[in-house]
Amino acid sequence: MKHHPAICFGLVNQQEHKTQGRIAMEMEKRKICVTGAGGFVASWIVKLLLSKGYVVHGTVRDPDDDKNAHLTKLDGASDNLKLFKANLLDYDSLRSAIMGCEGVLHVACPVPTSAPADPEVELLEPAIKGTLNVLRACSDAHAKRVVYVSSISAVLLNPGWPKDRVKDESCWSDKEHCRATERWYVLAKTEAESAAFEYGKQKGLDVVSVNPGYVLGPVMNPSLVFSTLVLLNFLQGKYFDVPPVLESCAPNKFWSVVDVRDVADAILMAYEKLEAEGRYICTAHNVTTKEWVEKMKRLYPEFTYLDKFAECDFDSRTSSEKLQKLGWTYRPMEETMVDSIQSFREVGLL
Ligand SMILES: NC(=O)c1ccc[n+]([C@@H]2O[C@H](COP(=O)([O-])OP(=O)(O)OC[C@H]3O[C@@H](n4cnc5c(N)ncnc54)[C@H](OP(=O)(O)O)[C@@H]3O)[C@@H](O)[C@H]2O)c1
Numbered sequence: 001m002k003h004h005p006a007i008c009f010g011l012v013n014q015q016e017h018k019t020q021g022r023i024a025m026e027m028e029k030r031k032i033c034v035t036g037a038g039g040f041v042a043s044w045i046v047k048l049l050l051s052k053g054y055v056v057h058g059t060v061r062d063p064d065d066d067k068n069a070h071l072t073k074l075d076g077a078s079d080n081l082k083l084f085k086a087n088l089l090d091y092d093s094l095r096s097a098i099m100g101c102e103g104v105l106h107v108a109c110p111v112p113t114s115a116p117a118d119p120e121v122e123l124l125e126p127a128i129k130g131t132l133n134v135l136r137a138c139s140d141a142h143a144k145r146v147v148y149v150s151s152i153s154a155v156l157l158n159p160g161w162p163k164d165r166v167k168d169e170s171c172w173s174d175k176e177h178c179r180a181t182e183r184w185y186v187l188a189k190t191e192a193e194s195a196a197f198e199y200g201k202q203k204g205l206d207v208v209s210v211n212p213g214y215v216l217g218p219v220m221n222p223s224l225v226f227s228t229l230v231l232l233n234f235l236q237g238k239y240f241d242v243p244p245v246l247e248s249c250a251p252n253k254f255w256s257v258v259d260v261r262d263v264a265d266a267i268l269m270a271y272e273k274l275e276a277e278g279r280y281i282c283t284a285h286n287v288t289t290k291e292w293v294e295k296m297k298r299l300y301p302e303f304t305y306l307d308k309f310a311e312c313d314f315d316s317r318t319s320s321e322k323l324q325k326l327g328w329t330y331r332p333m334e335e336t337m338v339d340s341i342q343s344f345r346e347v348g349l350l
Contacts, residue, residue: 030053036107045267048261069221088131100141110122112184132195155281158172172194215227218261219340237306252288
């Protein structure tokens with residue numbers, strides 16, 4: 001049957017209108033790349049981005065690995081999440097994932113769960129060269145902003161900082177001191193963060209960093225990563241650290257604890273808020289090991305806990321005041337612990 005020309009014209013217009021509408025909607029969707037998407041912290045960032053309607057390019061080293069399977073089950077993943085196989089040391093693989101994205105949240109970095117045999121190869125190279133590879137791809141893609149996920153460790157290890165002064169964003173870990181004391185992870189994060197800012201300055205790329213404390217909170221899979229291991233060991237009356245601790249009583253060190261969901265909020269805030277610049281310490285609760293274990297004991301008396309603690313001789317209180325001025329808030333530590341334990345039970349870690 002032939003259509004009347006006017007009707008036909010109307011149909012074409014309608015069709016065109018729909019197509020243009022769809023294109024406009026697609027264009028409205030903001031596309032962001034998240035590196036190391038399957039990791040503990042990054043998974044919560046991906047979940048948050050999808051819930052806000054972003055299209056996410058997530059990089060993973062092995063898309064077929066079961067440890068990344070939870071990503072494809074997230075709400076919105078079937079339409080808006082695309083996984084790319086990429087390694088931090090392979091520039092081309094990163095470039096493919098980053099091209100077409102307006103920005104990048106660079107989360108991937110080795111977080112050791114045992115002392116590295118070769119720190120240069122296992123830690124420093126992927127952290128520093130990997131970050132520079134990501135930034136180079138961001139320059140190629142004309143990305144508007146990169147958020148580098150650093151760590152509170154890039155702030156804390158500074159023996160020259162006055163003992164009675166709370167550490168803020170102007171405090172950097174001392175690289176020489178890190179090398180001399182073989183604090184390889186701390187060195188890797190400090191070097192990578194300063195290299196990121198240096199690169200941004202030289203190439204005119206907008207780089208913002210977020211420095212989370214010890215990240216705790218619900219897990220999406222049973223992977224034994226650093227964050228889960230610390231808490232699981234507490235519940236078995238053990239102390240876990242890298243390198244391992246040999247003392248008979250647990251180091252009563254200072255922890256700056258923060259919930260993984262609050263870290264994801266902070267990272268997105270650092271990305272979205274136009275006024276964000278420089279570093280952002282992201283810590284919520286300053287507690288000693290002893291105070292933390294006592295909190296756990298009150299909530300879950302059925303577990304075995306450490307009961308001998310050394311003197312706490314390193315007060316590393318930090319402040320997230322700058323991040324809070326951007327509008328960041330955080331949840332109580334008890335909520336984080338309860339949700340962590342519940343998730344450990346759900347994924348079979350407890
Ligand atoms: N957890 C904390 O308490 C904490 C505190 C402060 C800062 N951070 C920072 O937060 C980020 C995420 O840590 P997380 O706790 O979520 O650790 P995680 O679960 O171990 O995640 C690390 C991610 O980095 C990826 N990765 C490591 N080496 C890579 C390489 N050569 N190429 C590509 N990807 C690589 C891993 O991929 P695979 O799965 O393939 O190994 C994994 O997805 C890190 O930058 C870490 O320094 C963590």
